[in-house]
Amino acid sequence: MMAITQYPELLEGLDAKQRAAVTSEAAPLAIQAGPGSGKTRVLTRRIAWRVATEQDEADKVLAVTFTRRAAHELSSRLRQLGVSSRNEGVTAGTLHAIALAQLQRRAGNNRRSFPQLLERKARLLFPLVLPHLTSDQEVGGRVEEFVQVSGVASDIEWAKARLIKPTDFSKEAIRLGRDTQLPPDKIEEIYGEYEKVKRTKKLVDFEDLLWWLGDALEGDKEFASEQRWRFRHLYVDEFQDVSAAQLRVVRGWLGERSGLTVVGDVDQAIFSFAGADPKGLTEFTRQFPGAEVLRLDHNYRSSPQIVATGEALLNDSYQTGSSPRPPRLASRPDGPWPTITEYENEVKEAQGIARQIREQLTPTNGWSSFAVLYRINSQSAAFEAAFAKQGIPVRLRGETRFLERA
Incomplete structure (x- = not known):
């Protein structure tokens, strides 16, 4: 060393x-x-x-x-x-x-084989989720199907992160106020089927x-x-x-x-x-x-303007009666004030951002001047569809396109 x-x-x-x-x-x-x-x-x-x-x-x-x-x-x-x-x-x-x-080391010490790791749930979940989709959801095409499957995968991951078994999903989702992709009883059924398929195929997921x-x-x-x-x-x-x-x-x-x-x-x-x-x-x-x-x-x-905006949003979100938040102190020079826009859902958000990029495009402000950050991978489907419709070229960092993942 x-x-x-x-x-x-x-x-x-x-x-x-x-x-x-x-x-x-x-x-x-x-x-x-x-x-x-x-x-x-x-x-x-x-x-x-x-x-x-x-x-x-x-x-x-x-x-x-x-x-x-x-x-x-x-x-x-x-x-x-x-x-x-x-x-x-x-x-x-x-x-x-x-x-x-x-x-894996424990399995080897006990002379047992360890199941194969399932890195992507989509392919396993597609045939389990599609029978539960409504005709309107099916009409939405591949993007809509992928959004639905990704949402169901997120619901299952949420449950397993909270140590909720398939048989308890519906009850716990309702008790905890989980906004599920499909009705909780359908997710519970899909979750149970998913676990059975994994066992049959000798697979384990990250959860x-x-x-x-x-x-x-x-x-x-x-x-x-x-x-x-x-x-x-x-x-x-x-x-x-x-x-x-x-x-x-x-x-x-x-x-x-x-x-x-x-x-x-x-x-x-x-x-x-x-x-x-x-x-x-x-x-x-x-x-x-x-x-x-x-x-x-x-x-x-961050600039004082970004810190102040964050502080205002966080202070508004604090529960009444809770202890006050310790203030965050900025140590950088001044910068521009950020703007905040709220959208009804992820699809409209992606469409709105695509329009803004189109409007702000200039000869000196080209495509590479724009960046979009989203917090979960499943959001990329909505953005890719919106950008394709607007003719906006996209370069994804750190992941593949959703059709390649599905």
Whole structure:
């Protein structure tokens, strides 16, 4: 392993609150880090600091992220700090990748084969969903069918993230106010059929990985002890977006120990539609007795106008009677004020954005000057259809077109 960066260098360029988060001896610890507050820098410096000061053993550290890109960035920064390499040092990866590796190793140790991973649900769900579509939905063509199937897949993923079994789907969806793609009883039927098809074909999906690992950590004491010995120091990024299934795995890894650091921001909890529950962060001290919470409130990325707009929207969304939000502070020069437009649904949103792009196109403001960000992959179908109708060329980053995925 590379030489550890000297202690003072690990604190260079950090503000007072960032330094406090890096050097805190609290365990468990939650770092509530707002947008642009240097979250990844603080997380990697904290890991390096604790390894350098011999509070953590590098090869016993597990750093969990929620995307492969974030895992790659985390690993890259840790290598630069001298605390991670392929054969020794910190293990960093996505929750699903780590779960898959642990389950495959367990199956191998028990001389059992492990099912094949189903990376895309669409092909498996299409024949299960189509019989439940109305004539109006069928008339909508391939795009409408894909939207319906993607919506059903999201409903199933939401249920499994919350550890809801097929037989309980309708009851729980109604109780929790879930706005399902199809009536809850139809989703329940499709969900049950989907699970049967997977078993027949010897497949597992990403949600199964977390459910199965949680079961193994709770039901197999020897396996749980092995994982807890292997990873004694846990670091979890984006903790505001953990689901019940994910939190169960984290608890299973932790056991009775306190070596847990989490980073997140309740205001960035945008995956409740996928089963995430920000209570993992908001109720951190209740769920992990003896824990401490530190806050990073300086935004070093965005202009004051963007920060102020975000603050206004977030303050309006806070429940009456709840404690006031800690303000976020901007540290960048002034910029233009953003505009906010609300649409009735995803299709009209895509059509409206396509029209705006057409209207703003000029010889000096070409196609490559525009970018559209959406939070879930299934939204791409509506945008691709709207842009095709307007003759707008599209280059997708990080995914394939929906017809290739279907």
